[in-house]
Amino acid sequence: ETGVTQSPTHLIKTRGQQVTLRCSSQSGHNTVSWYQQALGQGPQFIFQYYREEENGRGNFPPRFSGLQFPNYSSELNVNALELDDSALYLCASRPGFSGANVLTFGAGSRLTVL
Amino acid sequence: GESVGLHLPTLSVQEGDNSIINCAYSNSASDYFIWYKQESGKGPQFIIDIRSNMDKRQGQRVTVLLNKTVKHLSLQIAATQPGDSAVYFCAENQAGNKLTFGGGTRVLVKP
DSSP: OOOOEEEOSEEEEOTTOOEEEEEEOOTTOOEEEEEEEOTTSOOEEEEEEETTEEEEEOSOOTTEEEEEOTTSOEEEEEOSOOGGGOEEEEEEEESSSOTTSOOEEOOOEEEEEO | OOOSOSSOOEEEEETTSOEEEEEEOSOTTOOEEEEEEEOTTSOOEEEEEEETTOSEEEOSSEEEEEETTTTEEEEEESSOOGGGOEEEEEEEEETTTEEEEOOOEEEEEEO
């Protein structure tokens, strides 16, 4: 079975621009979460999608938004990029909404904002 | 590969020795805890988990201990190998099934 795949792996943007990051969940996984990992820190929860609906959100402003598609893949969109948005963005999936199911992470998309 | 964490606490351990990584968690209501390993250029990888109704769980070469009284979690790695060099994170499952991660510990295995 394939794991969680993310694209692009690296990208550079400038302040004020918008970015879309993509994630394909692991086969059979219908719940997708997004995390932001700044350099030298642990991942921070952005939001979670289950059955194409946002189901849980961390302490991130509305310019961070997302989508989940019928095939359970997902996008993270960030508008009006700021320098502090530079980070590794991790997508993770699990087979069901229950927290008892282990999250499987992708390798991440490294975003640099100049 | 990229460095996962430049300013993390570091544990240096001799190959073959045992490693102990500690973690304090914040929410006494958390009911499920996980340890993840993150190598450079990769996402976090599941190692072992434990529920709040347990105080110890063993896997292959790893043991997790949970002390709910002081909100402390530890990961023990037996016979540490070069492939164990990575950053280790503890995470607690909180309301809404979101994971809250600790700050991480870098483990460096010396040959």
